[in-house]
Amino acid sequence: MAMKDVPDNIFMTTLDAAASWARSNSLWPMPFATACCGIELMATASSRFDLARFGAEVMRFSPRQCDLMIVAGRVAMKMLPVLQRIWQQMPEPKWCISMGACACTGGVFDTYAVVQGVDRFIPVDLYVPGCPPRPEQLMAGIIALQDKIKHGGTLNGTEFARRDHSTGPVPFDKDELIRIREANEQLVSLN
Amino acid sequence: MSTEEVLKSKFPEDGLTFSEFRDNRRVVVPAAKLIPILSLLKSDLGFDMLAELTAVDYLEYEGATDRFGVIYVLLNNQTGERLVLKTFINDPSPTLPSVYSLWKSADWLEREVFDMFGITFTGHPDLRRILTPDEFTAHPLRKDYPLKGRGERHNFPIVVRSDG
Numbered sequence: 401m402a403m404k405d406v407p408d409n410i411f412m413t414t415l416d417a418a419a420s421w422a423r424s425n426s427l428w429p430m431p432f433a434t435a436c437c438g439i440e441l442m443a444t445a446s447s448r449f450d451l452a453r454f455g456a457e458v459m460r461f462s463p464r465q466c467d468l469m470i471v472a473g474r475v476a477m478k479m480l481p482v483l484q485r486i487w488q489q490m491p492e493p494k495w496c497i498s499m500g501a502c503a504c505t506g507g508v509f510d511t512y513a514v515v516q517g518v519d520r521f522i523p524v525d526l527y528v529p530g531c532p533p534r535p536e537q538l539m540a541g542i543i544a545l546q547d548k549i550k551h552g553g554t555l556n557g558t559e560f561a562r563r564d565h566s567t568g569p570v571p572f573d574k575d576e577l578i579r580i581r582e583a584n585e586q587l588v589s590l591n
Numbered sequence: 592m593s594t595e596e597v598l599k600s601k602f603p604e605d606g607l608t609f610s611e612f613r614d615n616r617r618v619v620v621p622a623a624k625l626i627p628i629l630s631l632l633k634s635d636l637g638f639d640m641l642a643e644l645t646a647v648d649y650l651e652y653e654g655a656t657d658r659f660g661v662i663y664v665l666l667n668n669q670t671g672e673r674l675v676l677k678t679f680i681n682d683p684s685p686t687l688p689s690v691y692s693l694w695k696s697a698d699w700l701e702r703e704v705f706d707m708f709g710i711t712f713t714g715h716p717d718l719r720r721i722l723t724p725d726e727f728t729a730h731p732l733r734k735d736y737p738l739k740g741r742g743e744r745h746n747f748p749i750v751v752r753s754d755g
Contacts, residue, residue, distance in 0.1 A: 477744045478724050484750050512731055512740025513723075520745070523752040563752035571745035583737035590650075590735050 420553030423467070423493065424546040427456040430466035430490060432483060435473025437500035437532040444535035456542055463489040468545075471524075472532075474502035475515045487522050493557045495549065497541055498524045501531045519568030594636050594674060601631060617675040625678055626688050629663065633693050638665035638674060641694035644701060646708045650734040658682050659710060663690070680710065689715040707732035 406412075413421075433441050444451050451457045460466045463486045475483055487496065498518055501507035504527050506516035518524065525548065528541040552559055592600075595609050598618065607628075608619045620628050632638040643664035649655035657679035665674045680687060689712035690697045701712040702721040709730035712718060720727060727743065729736050 480747055484747070487750060488754070511738055512736075512744055515744055515747075520749070521747050522750050561753050566749045566751050568749075571747070571749070572742065576739075576742065576745065579737070579739060580742045583739075583741055586737075587735055 416554045419555045420550050424549035425455040427468040428458045428460050428466045429456055429468045429470050430463055431459050431470055433472040437472035440532045440535055441472045444538045449535040454542055466490050467494045469496045470499055471503040471518050472499040474509050475518050477513050480515050484522060495525045497526045499528045500533055520571045615675055619677045622678045622680050629690055629693055632665060637667045637669050639668050640666040641696045642666045646704045648734045659685050685710045686713060688713055691715055
């Protein structure tokens with residue numbers, strides 16, 4: 401069939417690009433909202449900001465029905481195994497947004513109980529900074545992620561299988577190790 | 592007779608010290624007499640509610656002679672009267688008798704004090720950690736525990752993308 405015979409309402413593309421286009425415009429977020437960022441996330445989904453304009457309004461509270469995890473808020477040490485479990489329960493293909501200062505770095509909560517950035521333990525595709533970020537910022541993040549999905553996606557998700565090493569900071573950085581050693585020495589001297 | 596007078600007449604030898612600060616009436620009691628005094632407060636003086644049970648670590652505190660202070664805030668629901676009762680205990684193995692048999696609200700409050708300060712309450716029906724994970728070993732509100740912990744917050748497996 402020659403190109404001149406193709407009607408106007410038919411266009412040619414690759415299967416990968418068509419699948420990525422479809423996926424990027426119907427993201428189903430899993431709202432992992434643990435703090436004030438969760439309130440902004442709810443505002444983003446509601447009528448004033450209306451996340452439905454970008455095809456991502458269907459918040460599902462079951463990880464089995466989601467393909468976009470939005471970690472909104474600080475993650476406590478006790479919550480992290482839950483976060484990892486939920487992430488692993490989500491079906492492929494899936495993406496992760498780390499929303500707000502606490503989810504990205506621990507924020508002001510630099511204490512024993514708060515994980516200093518979820519990217520140390522789960523893969524994060526996109527960071528949205530802010531404390532908390534405005535709904536516009538989150539929507540900008542989702543649009544950027546849609547762009548990423550459209551340009552990097554394959555039908556069978558082979559690009560995910562290649563990401564077999566952690567891209568976040570190492571959980572124990574050098575300062576942390578020095579500090580732990582000092583704390584232990586202090587403990588020995590006190591006892 | 593006021594609460595203070597009753598306590599003084601029933602426990603004259605125990606050196607109970609009373610004080611008042613902004614309408615809060617406080618009494619310091621010896622740990623050995625804790626249960627008799629609390630029982631009396633509940634049965635005879637009508638303090639039917641244990642509103643609060645908490646502790647303070649006085650390590651490196653100026654002028655402190657004891658390591659831990661444990662504080663019981665009692666409320667009389669008939670008269671609205673409140674009483675703050677305080678007792679001191681020390682290392683090693685700080686231990687107090689549980690007041691679960693007097694007030695059921697002591698259940699979780701004592702578990703929290705145990706979790707955060709490592710103070711054991713003998714006679715408690717289920718003295719487990721309540722806030723930190725079960726495998727946690729330290730007691731975080733002790734002053735010799737570093738604010739940023741001893742690496743517990745980083746002690747997790749790393750999930751990479753290809754793990755699915």
